[in-house]
Amino acid sequence: MSHRDGIAIMLLNAPRKNVVRLARAGAVFLVAALVICAAATPSLSEGGLAPHLSTNPGPANTLGGQSSADYWRQIRQGQSFTLVNPQMGPPVLVQSEGQDWRIFRNETIKRYGGYLILAMLAATILFAALRGRVRIEGGRSGRTIPRFSQTERTIHWFVAAVFIMLGVSGLVLLFGRTILVPVIGKTAHGALASAMLQGHNLLGPLFIIGILAMAVVYFKDNLPRSADIAWFFKGGPLFKWHVPSWKYNAGEKIWFWSAVIGGIALSGSGILMEFPWLAQNLQQLQLATIVHGIAATIVIGFAVGHIYLGTIGVEGALEGMTQGQVDENWAQEHHHLWADAASDGPSAASETAPAE
Template structure:
C-alpha cells in the first residue's frame, strides 16, 4: 500500500516538469513564467521608450547634402489689389443695396416685434450717429464756449467800468416796486432755475469735470439725485413762469419808449434814457425766458415720458431742443444775475425788499416813476378836485 502511494506522488510531481519542458521546446526565447502585463521593448509588445518618428522616410546618411540648410524658397509674387469704386460711382446697384436705400428713406430700418415697446424693433438708425455727435461734441464744446465766454465778458466789463452807481446818490426816499407775490414768485422761479441749471450742466459736463474729482461712485449717486431734483423742480419752474406771464404781461409789451431806449444805446448809453417799469433789455429777457422756458419744459416732459413720442428720432429732436434752450437760458440768466446784483447799484433791493431808492427809479425807470407819482397824486387829491370821467 505504501509503495502505491509513493508511485502516485512521483507521477504528480513529474507531470508539470514535463509540460514545462515541452513549452520551452516550442518557444525557446519565452520566459519561464508568463506575466499578465504586456512586455515593453523591441522583443515584446506595447509602446517603446524611444521617440515616435515624424516620418517614414529614411533619415539621410552622414555627409548627405540634404542634412545641410534647406535651399531658400522663391519669393511669393505680390500684386497690388486695386481699390473698389466708391459707392456713389457704381453704375449698377444690386438688389440688397437698393432695398437698403429704400428702407433708409424713412430714417430707420425696423423689424417686427410682439412686445409693447415698438422701438425695440429698430435695427438701423443712422440719425443716431448725428445726435451722438451733437451730444458728445457740439453741445459740450459750444456750451462751454458760451458759458465761459459770458463769464469772461462780465468779468472784463466789471473791471473796465465797474458797477453802475446812482449818479445823484441815494435820496433816502423809497418807492414800492414789487409786491410780495411778485417777489415770492420770482425767487421760486430763480431757485428752481438754479437747481435745474446745475443738475443739467452736471449731466452735460459732469463726466469730464466732476467725476475725476469726486470719483465714479460719488458722481453716480450725485447725478442720480440731481436727475430726480431736475425732474421734480421743473414743475415749480413752470408754475412760476405761468404766474409771471399773468403778473407782468402788460408791463412787458413793447412800446415806443423801448425803441427810443434802444436808439439811445440801451445799457451802454451815456446818461439814462427814459424807460417804463421794464426797459427794452428787461422785456427781451422776459420774452426769452417765457419762450425758452416753455420750449425747454415741453421737450423735457417729452423726454421724461418717451412713450408719448412714436420713435427714437423724435426723442433725439426733443433732446436737441431741450439742450439748446437750456444753454441759451443759462447764458442769459448769468447776465441778468450780474446786472441785478453787483452790476447796478440799488437793483437788488427791488427783489430783496420790494422797494427802491427814489433816485434809482428816476434814473433807470423815469417813465414808470412819473406814472407812479401821478397815480399817487390822484389817490390823495380831494374828491372835488378830481377831473370828471367825461372831462
C-alpha cells in the first residue's frame, strides 16, 4: 500500500472513527444527564426536605404525572415523606393519614354531623307536636322571684349571640359546598365562605372568653344531685306531672356540661387551627379539625333543643333570662326545690341549698 493509499484509507476511515467517538461521547453525556436529572429531581425525600419537585403539580398539590408508584405504596404502608416545591410554598408532609383524614373530615363528619343536627331538629319538632307548649298550669301568680343576676344574663346572651354567629358561619364552611353551591353558584359561595371564615376566626376568641366565664358562673348550680336521677326516671319534661328539681333540672345540666365540655374542645381545637404553628405536627392539626367538627355538630344539635325550650317551648322561661325574674308559679312547677329555698332568700336557693 502506497503512502497515498494509506492517507486515502485514513481519510475514508476518519468519519467512521468520528462517529464512534461522537457516539461514545453522546452515550456518556446521556448517562451523565440521566444521573444528574435523577439526582436533581427527586419528588419526595424520605424524612428530610427534597431540593426540588414537579413544577406542574397534580390535583390538590399532589405530584400529578411525576408521582412514583413506589413512593405512594410506601406512604400507604405508613411511611411519611416531606414534599418540597418552592413554587408550592412551605414543605408539605405527605402521609397516609392525610387521605384518611380527608375522607373522615369531608365525608364522615359532614354526613353524620348533618344527620345529628337533623335528628335533633326532628326530635324537637316531635316533642313540640306531642307535648305542645309547656304551660304554667296554675296560671301566672302575678308575683315574681329573682332567677338570674345581671352578670349571669349578660354572660348568657354574650355566649348565645357569639355561638349563633359561629354556628351559622361554621355550618356554611362545613356544608356550603354541598348545599349552597348548587343554589347560589360557585362565585357567590366563594365570596360568602371567605367572609364567613373571616368572621368565624374573629369571633372564636370571644367565644372562648364567654364559655369560660359561663363555666365559672353557672358551675355550682349544675353539679349533679340526687334529685336529677328521680327527674330522669320520672321522664323529665315528657309527661305533664312536675318532677321536683333544684335551680336546674337534669336536662339543663346535661346541656350545661355539653356546652362547656364541647365549648372547651371547640376552643382548644380552634386555637390550633387558627394558629397552626402551635401544633407540634400535622397529625395534631388533623385531629384538631376532626375534634372541632364533631364537637360543633354535637353542641349545635343540643342548642336546637335548648333554644326551642328557652323561647316558645316552655311558657315563662324566657323572662328569667331577659328580665331576671320568673313567675312564682312557674318556679314552683319547674324548680320546686329551688323555689322553696328561694323564698328563704336567693343564697339559700342557689348557693347553700341543703345536701340531699
